[in-house]
Amino acid sequence: MNRRKGNTAWYMLFTLPLIFVFTTVVIIPFFMGIVYSFFSWDGLKLNPKIFVGFDNYIRLFSDTRFLSSIGHTVLFTIVTVLFINILGLIFALITTTKLKTRNVVRTMLLMPYLIGGIILGFIWQFIFTDVFSFMGETLGLTNVFFNWLLDPEFALISIMIVTTWQMAGYTMIIYIAGIQAIPEDVIEAAAIDGAGFWKTLFKIKFPLMMPSFTISLFMTLSTCFKIFDVNLSLTGGGPNNATEMFAMNIYNEIFAKNNFGYGQAKAILFFILVAVITLIQVSITKKKEVTMQ
Amino acid sequence: MKKALKVLLEILIVVLCLLYLFPIYIVIVNSFKNRAELYDNILGLPAKIDFQYYKTAMTKMSFLTAFKNSFIVTAVSIGIIVVLASMTAWMLVRTDDKLSKVLFTVFIATMLIPFQTLMMPLMQVMGWIRDTLNIPMLDSLGGLIYMNVGFGASMAVFLYHGFVKSIPISLEEAAIIDGCNTFELFWKIVFPMLKPTTVTVMILDVIWIWNDYMLPSLVISSKHLRTIPLSTAAFFGQFTIQWNLSMAGLTLTIIPVIIFYLSAQKHIVKGVAAGAIK
Numbered sequence: 001m002n003r004r005k006g007n008t009a010w011y012m013l014f015t016l017p018l019i020f021v022f023t024t025v026v027i028i029p030f031f032m033g034i035v036y037s038f039f040s041w042d043g044l045k046l047n048p049k050i051f052v053g054f055d056n057y058i059r060l061f062s063d064t065r066f067l068s069s070i071g072h073t074v075l076f077t078i079v080t081v082l083f084i085n086i087l088g089l090i091f092a093l094i095t096t097t098k099l100k101t102r103n104v105v106r107t108m109l110l111m112p113y114l115i116g117g118i119i120l121g122f123i124w125q126f127i128f129t130d131v132f133s134f135m136g137e138t139l140g141l142t143n144v145f146f147n148w149l150l151d152p153e154f155a156l157i158s159i160m161i162v163t164t165w166q167m168a169g170y171t172m173i174i175y176i177a178g179i180q181a182i183p184e185d186v187i188e189a190a191a192i193d194g195a196g197f198w199k200t201l202f203k204i205k206f207p208l209m210m211p212s213f214t215i216s217l218f219m220t221l222s223t224c225f226k227i228f229d230v231n232l233s234l235t236g237g238g239p240n241n242a243t244e245m246f247a248m249n250i251y252n253e254i255f256a257k258n259n260f261g262y263g264q265a266k267a268i269l270f271f272i273l274v275a276v277i278t279l280i281q282v283s284i285t286k287k288k289e290v291t292m293q
Numbered sequence: 294m295k296k297a298l299k300v301l302l303e304i305l306i307v308v309l310c311l312l313y314l315f316p317i318y319i320v321i322v323n324s325f326k327n328r329a330e331l332y333d334n335i336l337g338l339p340a341k342i343d344f345q346y347y348k349t350a351m352t353k354m355s356f357l358t359a360f361k362n363s364f365i366v367t368a369v370s371i372g373i374i375v376v377l378a379s380m381t382a383w384m385l386v387r388t389d390d391k392l393s394k395v396l397f398t399v400f401i402a403t404m405l406i407p408f409q410t411l412m413m414p415l416m417q418v419m420g421w422i423r424d425t426l427n428i429p430m431l432d433s434l435g436g437l438i439y440m441n442v443g444f445g446a447s448m449a450v451f452l453y454h455g456f457v458k459s460i461p462i463s464l465e466e467a468a469i470i471d472g473c474n475t476f477e478l479f480w481k482i483v484f485p486m487l488k489p490t491t492v493t494v495m496i497l498d499v500i501w502i503w504n505d506y507m508l509p510s511l512v513i514s515s516k517h518l519r520t521i522p523l524s525t526a527a528f529f530g531q532f533t534i535q536w537n538l539s540m541a542g543l544t545l546t547i548i549p550v551i552i553f554y555l556s557a558q559k560h561i562v563k564g565v566a567a568g569a570i571k
């Protein structure tokens with residue numbers, strides 16, 4: 001379909017404006033970022049940038065605060081991805097039954113996803129601190145309900161809960177699409193053959209929903225790995241950096257400690273890890289599509 | 294008997310969903326309580342509805358200014374993204390050559406780059422543009438909009454690209470025979486057909502830009518240019534001890550989201566699904 005017919009001018013008029021903006025906002029900063037990661041610089045214009053080669057990258061491996069932030073991120077990601085998807089799947093199964101209220105239910109469950117992470121973190125901050133303290137005192141259960149955000153482990157669990165609450169509705173939408181794509185007659189045939197609820201679920205529905213599982217798992221995987229907003233507004237990385245995640249560690253290294261070059265090296269490593277996760281997803285999704293046909 | 298059970302089940306599920314939204318309830322009820330009442334009865338309904346904390350919160354967080362800023366940034370960014378991305382994607386599909394393929398691949402590949410990887414060098418580039426060309430890229434809504442367009446480009450081009458490929462070219466050929474030039478052809482014939490994708494792009498970008506905190510926090514430093522997430526964060530940091538006041542502030546920020554959600558609910562559910570699955 002060659003519509004060009006010597007019409008380079010139209011081609012440029014249609015594509016150049018966006019390409020220009022995109023280049024200045026994404027492409028140039030990306031390559032500059034790689035260059036910066038080989039320098040030592042405190043971010044002040046007048047101060048020199050000193051070339052240090054791979055020193056910034058080598059330093060990463062002995063940075064205990066950084067390594068423990070990766071640890072939190074990995075632990076947080078694994079647990080949260082599981083919970084988000086289990087909950088989202090249950091929601092999807094409930095709201096694809098013949099319930100009259102299913103649309104209302106869907107609307108309510110998707111609500112948290114639309115409120116931004118910063119606001120959600122603030123809402124839950126109130127709950128985990130004062131509401132929990134209040135409940136502990138009134139119910140006499142002070143070992144369950146106390147100020148969770150002051151305890152390193154419970155603070156991390158708090159972030160898991162808030163993120164699950166935020167994202168479960170989102171995966172519900174993906175799973176609903178997957179369930180609705182299953183042809184009616186397949187389910188009916190299974191029912192005629194005497195398959196019960198669980199058998200239909202595990203032997204018919206789940207295998208046919210495989211693409212939804214892949215999409216949803218990897219979507220939540222990369223979202224959780226990149227978490228920042230809830231981290232910032234709920235715990236701020238505290239207590240004592242016990243809940244500082246990867247993205248926040250980068251942010252603090254650059255903008256709080258003014259280690260622009262070193263922080264950028266972390267940011268490049270962050271990019272590589274996110275890219276690997278996503279590329280694995282794409283290759284798995286592609287393979288699944290082939291076997292589905 | 295069976296019918297009664299079914300009704301009961303329906304009610305049970307709705308009640309469970311209401312429990313799921315319990316945090317939002319907590320925020321709203323406590324925005325009406327005074328300090329003593331709040332610590333006395335944190336879970337219950339307020340004794341009386343008193344909007345005094347809303348009035349204070351509204352002025353203290355300059356809610357109307359923040360709302361206006363958020364609205365301008367969201368609306369203008371999305372307007373520009375829709376116009377530029379649809380034109381670009383259409384051209385890339387209809388000009389089937391190597392260059393188009395390379396450009397499209399670059400757009401898609403950069404979707405892998407997380408914001409944290411770009412934020413520091415981006416601020417350097419924008420600072421450089423401001424200093425050498427005297428264009429206020431930092432601490433201005435225009436600069437923020439410009440960067441939003443850059444970050445939103447890939448996803449929008451990707452969605453439009455997929456949709457343009459699915460529409461037959463014959464209509465466009467007929468229009469050319471009728472004497473349309475490329476510009477008229479796109480705006481009169483093609484763009485109206487892209488409406489489903491335009492709605493998807495708009496929904497996804499509203500959710501993203503309206504709630505975005507990180508980029509605005511780096512770009513905007515003046516108080517009067519703060520968007521809603523920025524002013525909420527500043528306000529919340531200042532009044533953490535006065536929970537009733539901060540709860541009133543949070544309720545104010547949630548209200549526009551709920552109105553948007555309820556008024557465009559069907560499109561939102563569809564848009565979110567389309568954005569995830571494609």
